[in-house]
Amino acid sequence: xxxxxxxxxxxxxxxxxxxxxxxxxxxxxxxxxxxxxxxxxxxxxxxxxxxxxxxxxxxxxxxxxxxxxxxxxxxxxxxxxxxxxxxxxxxxxxxxxxxxxxxxxxxxxxxxxxxxxxxxxxxxxxxxxxxxxxx
Amino acid sequence: xxxxxxxxxxxxxxxxxxxxxxxxxxxxxxxxxxxxxxxxxxxxxxxxxxxxxxxxxxxxxxxxxxxxxxxxxxxxxxxxxxxxxxxxxxxxxxxxxxxxxxxxxxxxxxxxxxxxxxxxxxxxxxxxxxxxxxx
DNA sequence: TCCAAATAACTTGATAATCAAACTAATAAA
DNA sequence: TTTATTAGTTTGATTATCAAGTTATTTGGA
Numbered sequence: 489x490x491x492x493x494x495x496x497x498x499x500x501x502x503x504x505x506x507x508x509x510x511x512x513x514x515x516x517x518x519x520x521x522x523x524x525x526x527x528x529x530x531x532x533x534x535x536x537x538x539x540x541x542x543x544x545x546x547x548x549x550x551x552x553x554x555x556x557x558x559x560x561x562x563x564x565x566x567x568x569x570x571x572x573x574x575x576x577x578x579x580x581x582x583x584x585x586x587x588x589x590x591x592x593x594x595x596x597x598x599x600x601x602x603x604x605x606x607x608x609x610x611x612x613x614x615x616x617x618x619x620x621x622x623x
Numbered sequence: 624x625x626x627x628x629x630x631x632x633x634x635x636x637x638x639x640x641x642x643x644x645x646x647x648x649x650x651x652x653x654x655x656x657x658x659x660x661x662x663x664x665x666x667x668x669x670x671x672x673x674x675x676x677x678x679x680x681x682x683x684x685x686x687x688x689x690x691x692x693x694x695x696x697x698x699x700x701x702x703x704x705x706x707x708x709x710x711x712x713x714x715x716x717x718x719x720x721x722x723x724x725x726x727x728x729x730x731x732x733x734x735x736x737x738x739x740x741x742x743x744x745x746x747x748x749x750x751x752x753x754x755x756x757x758x
Numbered sequence: 759t760c761c762a763a764a765t766a767a768c769t770t771g772a773t774a775a776t777c778a779a780a781c782t783a784a785t786a787a788a
Numbered sequence: 789t790t791t792a793t794t795a796g797t798t799t800g801a802t803t804a805t806c807a808a809g810t811t812a813t814t815t816g817g818a
Contacts, residue, residue: 492744493732495751496638497664502758503635508678519804529632536766543643548805550768555803572766572813597628600757604750609627611746615739616630622735623637654775670796683776685797690774707784707795 510592514585516559521589523552524561524578528586532577534567561585645727649720651694656724658687659696659713663721667712669702696720 511521519542526541527533533541539549553576556562561582567573578586601609646656654677661676662668668676674684688711691697696717702708713721736744 489733489736489744490729492736492748492751493729495748495755496732497728498755499751500635500638500642502755503631505678506758517803534766535768543640544804545806546767547769547807551804567766570766570814574767593632594625594628597631598624600754601624601627601750603753603757608746608750609624611743612750613627613630615736615743615747616627616634618738619735620630620633620637622737623641652774671794679775680777681796682778682798686775702795705785705795709796 506596510589514589516585519552520556520559520561521585523556524582524586525589527562527576527578528583528590532565532575534570534573534575536573538576556582641731645724649724651720654687655691655694655696656720658691659717659721660724662697662711662713663718663725667700667710669705669708669710671708673711691717 508518511518514521516524522542523538526538530541535546535549535553539546542549544552553562553564557564560579562576562578565575565577567575601612604612643653646653649656651659657677658673661673665676670681670684670688674681677684679687688697688699692699695714697711698714700710700712702710736747739747
Protein backbone atom coordinates (compact mmCIF):
# COMPACT_ATOMS: atom_id res chain seq x y z
CA UNK A 489 0.00 0.00 0.00
CA UNK A 490 2.85 2.34 0.89
CA UNK A 491 4.60 1.68 -2.40
CA UNK A 492 1.40 2.04 -4.39
CA UNK A 493 0.86 5.38 -2.69
CA UNK A 494 4.32 6.56 -3.73
CA UNK A 495 3.74 5.36 -7.28
CA UNK A 496 0.50 7.31 -7.48
CA UNK A 497 2.23 10.46 -6.21
CA UNK A 498 5.02 9.97 -8.73
CA UNK A 499 2.49 9.35 -11.50
CA UNK A 500 0.60 12.51 -10.59
CA UNK A 501 3.81 14.51 -10.48
CA UNK A 502 4.96 13.31 -13.89
CA UNK A 503 1.55 13.91 -15.39
CA UNK A 504 1.62 17.47 -14.03
CA UNK A 505 5.00 18.14 -15.62
CA UNK A 506 3.82 16.66 -18.91
CA UNK A 507 0.69 18.80 -18.80
CA UNK A 508 2.73 21.91 -18.11
CA UNK A 509 5.03 21.37 -21.09
CA UNK A 510 2.17 20.49 -23.42
CA UNK A 511 0.21 23.56 -22.36
CA UNK A 512 3.22 25.82 -22.83
CA UNK A 513 3.39 24.76 -26.47
CA UNK A 514 -0.16 25.98 -27.09
CA UNK A 515 0.71 29.55 -26.11
CA UNK A 516 -2.18 29.68 -23.66
CA UNK A 517 -1.84 29.65 -19.88
CA UNK A 518 -2.40 26.59 -17.71
CA UNK A 519 -5.54 28.16 -16.24
CA UNK A 520 -6.89 28.91 -19.69
CA UNK A 521 -6.35 25.41 -21.06
CA UNK A 522 -7.76 23.92 -17.88
CA UNK A 523 -10.94 25.95 -18.38
CA UNK A 524 -11.20 24.75 -21.98
CA UNK A 525 -10.66 21.17 -20.78
CA UNK A 526 -13.51 21.29 -18.31
CA UNK A 527 -15.90 22.84 -20.82
CA UNK A 528 -14.82 20.40 -23.50
CA UNK A 529 -15.31 17.29 -21.42
CA UNK A 530 -18.46 18.32 -19.52
CA UNK A 531 -20.18 20.63 -22.01
CA UNK A 532 -21.59 24.14 -21.47
CA UNK A 533 -22.19 25.13 -17.86
CA UNK A 534 -22.93 28.08 -15.61
CA UNK A 535 -20.18 30.29 -14.20
CA UNK A 536 -20.73 29.00 -10.69
CA UNK A 537 -20.37 25.36 -11.65
CA UNK A 538 -17.32 26.09 -13.78
CA UNK A 539 -15.69 28.02 -10.94
CA UNK A 540 -16.35 25.16 -8.54
CA UNK A 541 -14.85 22.62 -10.92
CA UNK A 542 -11.78 24.79 -11.43
CA UNK A 543 -11.40 25.45 -7.71
CA UNK A 544 -11.52 29.25 -8.07
CA UNK A 545 -14.00 31.98 -7.12
CA UNK A 546 -16.54 33.36 -9.58
CA UNK A 547 -14.78 36.72 -9.31
CA UNK A 548 -11.58 35.20 -10.66
CA UNK A 549 -13.51 33.29 -13.30
CA UNK A 550 -15.25 36.43 -14.58
CA UNK A 551 -11.84 37.82 -15.51
CA UNK A 552 -10.64 34.54 -17.01
CA UNK A 553 -13.77 34.11 -19.08
CA UNK A 554 -13.58 37.68 -20.35
CA UNK A 555 -10.11 36.96 -21.69
CA UNK A 556 -11.12 33.66 -23.29
CA UNK A 557 -14.06 35.37 -24.98
CA UNK A 558 -11.68 37.97 -26.40
CA UNK A 559 -9.44 35.16 -27.61
CA UNK A 560 -12.42 33.63 -29.38
CA UNK A 561 -12.30 30.31 -27.51
CA UNK A 562 -15.61 30.56 -25.63
CA UNK A 563 -18.91 32.44 -25.74
CA UNK A 564 -21.39 33.54 -23.08
CA UNK A 565 -25.08 32.83 -23.64
CA UNK A 566 -27.94 33.71 -21.30
CA UNK A 567 -29.38 30.86 -19.26
CA UNK A 568 -32.83 29.94 -20.59
CA UNK A 569 -34.63 29.68 -17.28
CA UNK A 570 -32.47 31.40 -14.66
CA UNK A 571 -31.86 34.97 -15.72
CA UNK A 572 -29.21 35.47 -13.07
CA UNK A 573 -27.04 32.89 -14.77
CA UNK A 574 -25.12 32.73 -18.00
CA UNK A 575 -23.92 29.65 -19.80
CA UNK A 576 -20.33 29.39 -20.91
CA UNK A 577 -19.53 27.21 -23.91
CA UNK A 578 -16.76 26.55 -26.38
CA UNK A 579 -16.61 28.11 -29.83
CA UNK A 580 -15.45 25.96 -32.73
CA UNK A 581 -11.95 27.29 -32.08
CA UNK A 582 -12.24 26.32 -28.41
CA UNK A 583 -13.48 22.90 -29.39
CA UNK A 584 -10.54 22.51 -31.75
CA UNK A 585 -8.13 23.34 -28.92
CA UNK A 586 -9.84 20.82 -26.68
CA UNK A 587 -9.63 18.13 -29.35
CA UNK A 588 -5.98 18.87 -29.92
CA UNK A 589 -5.26 18.58 -26.22
CA UNK A 590 -7.23 15.35 -26.07
CA UNK A 591 -5.18 13.85 -28.87
CA UNK A 592 -2.03 14.69 -26.92
CA UNK A 593 -3.45 12.91 -23.89
CA UNK A 594 -4.38 9.87 -25.93
CA UNK A 595 -0.92 9.71 -27.42
CA UNK A 596 0.58 9.90 -23.94
CA UNK A 597 -1.66 7.12 -22.70
CA UNK A 598 -0.57 4.95 -25.61
CA UNK A 599 3.06 5.76 -24.94
CA UNK A 600 3.08 4.97 -21.24
CA UNK A 601 1.03 1.77 -21.55
CA UNK A 602 2.91 0.23 -24.46
CA UNK A 603 4.65 -2.30 -22.23
CA UNK A 604 1.47 -3.49 -20.57
CA UNK A 605 -0.14 -6.73 -21.73
CA UNK A 606 -3.88 -6.76 -22.61
CA UNK A 607 -4.83 -8.40 -19.33
CA UNK A 608 -3.05 -5.71 -17.29
CA UNK A 609 -4.72 -2.99 -19.36
CA UNK A 610 -8.06 -4.55 -18.51
CA UNK A 611 -7.34 -4.74 -14.78
CA UNK A 612 -5.88 -1.23 -14.86
CA UNK A 613 -8.99 0.14 -16.53
CA UNK A 614 -11.31 -1.53 -14.04
CA UNK A 615 -9.16 -0.33 -11.15
CA UNK A 616 -9.28 3.28 -12.36
CA UNK A 617 -13.06 3.00 -12.68
CA UNK A 618 -13.34 1.81 -9.09
CA UNK A 619 -10.87 4.37 -7.75
CA UNK A 620 -12.55 7.29 -9.55
CA UNK A 621 -15.83 6.26 -8.01
CA UNK A 622 -14.36 6.51 -4.48
CA UNK A 623 -13.17 10.11 -4.62
CA UNK B 624 -7.43 2.57 -24.88
CA UNK B 625 -9.76 5.51 -25.37
CA UNK B 626 -11.68 4.73 -22.20
CA UNK B 627 -8.48 4.17 -20.22
CA UNK B 628 -7.30 7.59 -21.40
CA UNK B 629 -10.49 9.22 -20.15
CA UNK B 630 -10.20 7.41 -16.84
CA UNK B 631 -6.65 8.67 -16.38
CA UNK B 632 -7.74 12.23 -17.14
CA UNK B 633 -10.61 11.91 -14.68
CA UNK B 634 -8.29 10.41 -12.06
CA UNK B 635 -5.83 13.26 -12.51
CA UNK B 636 -8.60 15.82 -12.28
CA UNK B 637 -10.02 14.37 -9.08
CA UNK B 638 -6.58 14.08 -7.55
CA UNK B 639 -5.96 17.75 -8.34
CA UNK B 640 -9.19 18.79 -6.62
CA UNK B 641 -8.34 16.63 -3.63
CA UNK B 642 -4.86 18.14 -3.44
CA UNK B 643 -6.28 21.65 -3.62
CA UNK B 644 -8.70 21.10 -0.73
CA UNK B 645 -6.08 19.36 1.40
CA UNK B 646 -3.57 22.14 0.79
CA UNK B 647 -6.13 24.82 1.63
CA UNK B 648 -6.55 23.27 5.07
CA UNK B 649 -2.85 23.72 5.82
CA UNK B 650 -3.03 27.50 5.42
CA UNK B 651 -0.11 27.46 2.97
CA UNK B 652 -0.42 28.07 -0.77
CA UNK B 653 -0.38 25.32 -3.37
CA UNK B 654 3.00 26.48 -4.65
CA UNK B 655 4.43 26.45 -1.13
CA UNK B 656 3.23 22.95 -0.31
CA UNK B 657 4.41 21.71 -3.67
CA UNK B 658 7.90 23.03 -2.92
CA UNK B 659 7.87 21.28 0.45
CA UNK B 660 6.70 18.08 -1.25
CA UNK B 661 9.56 18.05 -3.72
CA UNK B 662 12.16 18.74 -1.04
CA UNK B 663 10.61 16.16 1.25
CA UNK B 664 10.56 13.36 -1.28
CA UNK B 665 13.87 14.06 -3.02
CA UNK B 666 15.93 15.62 -0.25
CA UNK B 667 17.99 18.85 -0.27
CA UNK B 668 18.81 20.24 -3.70
CA UNK B 669 20.11 23.31 -5.52
CA UNK B 670 17.83 26.18 -6.55
CA UNK B 671 18.19 25.33 -10.22
CA UNK B 672 17.15 21.70 -9.79
CA UNK B 673 14.25 22.67 -7.53
CA UNK B 674 13.04 25.27 -10.04
CA UNK B 675 13.20 22.71 -12.85
CA UNK B 676 11.24 20.17 -10.85
CA UNK B 677 8.60 22.78 -9.99
CA UNK B 678 8.43 24.03 -13.55
CA UNK B 679 9.22 27.65 -12.64
CA UNK B 680 12.16 30.01 -13.22
CA UNK B 681 14.88 30.52 -10.62
CA UNK B 682 13.76 34.13 -10.38
CA UNK B 683 10.33 33.05 -9.20
CA UNK B 684 11.84 30.45 -6.92
CA UNK B 685 14.10 32.99 -5.20
CA UNK B 686 11.00 34.84 -4.03
CA UNK B 687 9.19 31.63 -3.00
CA UNK B 688 12.16 30.33 -1.07
CA UNK B 689 12.60 33.64 0.73
CA UNK B 690 9.03 33.38 1.99
CA UNK B 691 9.40 29.75 3.06
CA UNK B 692 12.57 30.62 4.95
CA UNK B 693 10.71 33.38 6.80
CA UNK B 694 7.96 30.88 7.59
CA UNK B 695 10.57 28.57 9.08
CA UNK B 696 9.89 25.67 6.72
CA UNK B 697 13.21 25.58 4.87
CA UNK B 698 16.80 26.77 5.22
CA UNK B 699 19.49 27.76 2.73
CA UNK B 700 22.97 26.31 3.15
CA UNK B 701 25.99 26.98 0.94
CA UNK B 702 26.95 24.26 -1.52
CA UNK B 703 30.12 22.51 -0.39
CA UNK B 704 31.95 22.44 -3.70
CA UNK B 705 30.18 24.89 -6.03
CA UNK B 706 30.23 28.32 -4.43
CA UNK B 707 27.73 29.69 -6.95
CA UNK B 708 25.10 27.31 -5.62
CA UNK B 709 23.10 27.04 -2.45
CA UNK B 710 21.31 24.01 -1.11
CA UNK B 711 17.71 24.26 -0.02
CA UNK B 712 16.47 21.85 2.62
CA UNK B 713 13.60 21.33 5.01
CA UNK B 714 13.67 22.38 8.64
CA UNK B 715 12.10 20.06 11.20
CA UNK B 716 8.91 22.09 10.81
CA UNK B 717 9.08 21.65 7.05
CA UNK B 718 9.64 17.94 7.48
CA UNK B 719 6.63 17.75 9.78
CA UNK B 720 4.47 19.42 7.15
CA UNK B 721 5.72 16.99 4.54
CA UNK B 722 4.99 14.01 6.76
CA UNK B 723 1.53 15.32 7.49
CA UNK B 724 0.82 15.72 3.80
CA UNK B 725 2.17 12.24 3.13
CA UNK B 726 -0.17 10.74 5.68
CA UNK B 727 -3.08 12.43 3.93
CA UNK B 728 -1.98 10.89 0.66
CA UNK B 729 -1.64 7.46 2.19
CA UNK B 730 -5.10 7.73 3.67
CA UNK B 731 -6.48 8.71 0.29
CA UNK B 732 -4.79 5.77 -1.39
CA UNK B 733 -6.29 3.44 1.17
CA UNK B 734 -9.71 5.00 0.68
CA UNK B 735 -9.82 4.80 -3.10
CA UNK B 736 -8.42 1.26 -3.30
CA UNK B 737 -10.59 -0.29 -0.64
CA UNK B 738 -12.74 -2.12 -3.19
CA UNK B 739 -9.81 -3.60 -5.06
CA UNK B 740 -8.84 -7.22 -4.43
CA UNK B 741 -5.20 -8.08 -3.63
CA UNK B 742 -4.51 -9.33 -7.13
CA UNK B 743 -5.74 -6.11 -8.71
CA UNK B 744 -3.62 -4.09 -6.29
CA UNK B 745 -0.64 -6.10 -7.40
CA UNK B 746 -1.32 -5.59 -11.11
CA UNK B 747 -2.09 -1.91 -10.47
CA UNK B 748 1.20 -1.43 -8.65
CA UNK B 749 3.19 -3.11 -11.41
CA UNK B 750 1.35 -1.09 -14.04
CA UNK B 751 2.14 2.19 -12.31
CA UNK B 752 5.78 1.17 -12.09
CA UNK B 753 5.90 0.52 -15.82
CA UNK B 754 3.97 3.67 -16.71
CA UNK B 755 6.12 5.91 -14.53
CA UNK B 756 9.18 4.54 -16.27
CA UNK B 757 7.84 5.59 -19.67
CA UNK B 758 7.35 9.29 -18.99
C1' DT C 759 -49.19 36.83 -2.36
C1' DC C 760 -45.30 39.31 -0.78
C1' DC C 761 -41.10 40.07 1.51
C1' DA C 762 -36.74 38.32 3.46
C1' DA C 763 -33.04 35.28 2.48
C1' DA C 764 -30.26 33.09 -0.73
C1' DT C 765 -27.96 32.80 -5.12
C1' DA C 766 -25.42 34.23 -9.61
C1' DA C 767 -22.49 37.12 -11.65
C1' DC C 768 -19.67 41.19 -11.65
C1' DT C 769 -16.56 44.88 -9.79
C1' DT C 770 -12.98 46.67 -7.01
C1' DG C 771 -8.78 46.84 -4.38
C1' DA C 772 -5.16 44.29 -2.62
C1' DT C 773 -1.85 40.51 -2.67
C1' DA C 774 0.70 36.55 -4.60
C1' DA C 775 2.80 34.19 -8.53
C1' DT C 776 4.98 34.43 -12.51
C1' DC C 777 8.23 35.70 -16.35
C1' DA C 778 11.87 37.94 -19.10
C1' DA C 779 15.80 40.43 -18.98
C1' DA C 780 19.59 42.47 -16.74
C1' DC C 781 23.12 41.70 -13.24
C1' DT C 782 26.84 39.53 -10.13
C1' DA C 783 29.69 35.90 -8.84
C1' DA C 784 31.78 31.57 -9.72
C1' DT C 785 33.03 27.70 -12.61
C1' DA C 786 34.26 25.44 -16.97
C1' DA C 787 36.27 25.37 -21.46
C1' DA C 788 39.13 27.17 -25.15
C1' DT D 789 44.44 33.12 -19.16
C1' DT D 790 40.64 34.82 -21.47
C1' DT D 791 36.04 33.57 -22.89
C1' DA D 792 31.83 31.29 -22.35
C1' DT D 793 28.66 29.15 -19.37
C1' DT D 794 26.15 28.48 -15.21
C1' DA D 795 23.81 29.68 -10.51
C1' DG D 796 21.35 32.69 -8.17
C1' DT D 797 19.29 37.32 -7.42
C1' DT D 798 16.95 41.63 -8.60
C1' DT D 799 13.77 44.47 -11.12
C1' DG D 800 9.70 45.81 -13.66
C1' DA D 801 5.71 44.29 -15.71
C1' DT D 802 1.89 41.13 -16.18
C1' DT D 803 -1.35 37.66 -14.70
C1' DA D 804 -3.95 35.03 -11.24
C1' DT D 805 -6.12 35.10 -7.28
C1' DC D 806 -9.14 36.33 -3.27
C1' DA D 807 -12.32 38.77 -0.15
C1' DA D 808 -15.73 41.91 0.19
C1' DG D 809 -19.19 44.70 -1.64
C1' DT D 810 -22.89 45.49 -5.50
C1' DT D 811 -26.84 44.43 -8.46
C1' DA D 812 -30.23 41.55 -10.37
C1' DT D 813 -32.88 37.46 -9.87
C1' DT D 814 -34.84 33.55 -7.71
C1' DT D 815 -36.51 30.94 -3.77
C1' DG D 816 -38.88 29.96 0.41
C1' DG D 817 -41.42 31.02 4.09
C1' DA D 818 -45.22 33.86 6.68
